[in-house]
Amino acid sequence: MRGRGGTPVCFPQFGMLGPLPTQHGFARNRGFSLEHKTDSSCTMSLTYDGQGAAGSFPHPFTLHVTTSVEGATITQELKVSNTGSNPLPFTAALHTYYRVADISQARVEGLKGVSYRDNLQQLKEEHEQQDTIRVEGEVDRIYVNAPSSIKLVDEAGKRQLSIEKNGFPDAVLWNPWIAKAKGMADFGDEEYKEMVCIEPAMAISGPVNLDPGATWVAKQSTTASQL
Ligand SMILES: O=P(O)(O)OC[C@H]1O[C@@H](O)[C@H](O)[C@@H](O)[C@@H]1O
Helix, strand or coil: CCCCCCCCEEECCECCECCCCCCCECHHHCCCEEEEECCCEEEEEEEECCCHHHCCCCCCEEEEEEEEEECCEEEEEEEEEECCCCCEEECEEECCEEECCCHHHEEEECCCCCEEEEHHHCCEEEECCCCEECCCCCEEEEECCCCCEEEEEECCCCEEEEEEEECCCEEEEEECHHHHHHHCCCCCCCHHHHEEEEEEEECCCCCEEECCCCEEEEEEEEEEEEC
């Protein structure tokens, strides 16, 4: 990916689900500070004072994002602290990009029977009918109250990723496909063939209204195995 990849943190807003005019909030465009690191983990933090360029969001907070690796499992935890004196309203996501060898030979499993909001149809409610989801065109869905386990099988890459989410009720499935890929300056025209985003989220199920002084924690663990 030219400029996309990894796990941008969508906060204090997922998509346009909140008061901000900016898609996915502003945390992903800010510099985080290194708080702590070990050989297998690191914690980055972002402190927002409720003012500045994002002054339309007058709610101070601190985020801690901890990433740790153990064997074939990577765990990413988002901790939100309300450092202000009023409730902190937010939606959020870990906007995780997964590389696959060939999207036409990849499948997503674990979402059958789950309701989703289709972002390509003004958030219309649909129900997932498929055991196995193949990405064969643009897809932009928010699965509401999705199960904690989702699987991404990369047949051509001969590997499988087992995603376990905890504390994030929703899960987003996104691939921009041909036209949107061409329209994104930081994404190669052909790169849609080699990626999919599966994003644990507090989206439709939100917002959270976090009490002053309180913290909220959610995480995902992704384990890779060979097929
Ligand atoms: O281009 P952005 O702001 O990084 O967003 C990418 C995509 O992110 C997904 O989470 C959204 O559901 C999509 O609607 C959006 O297009």
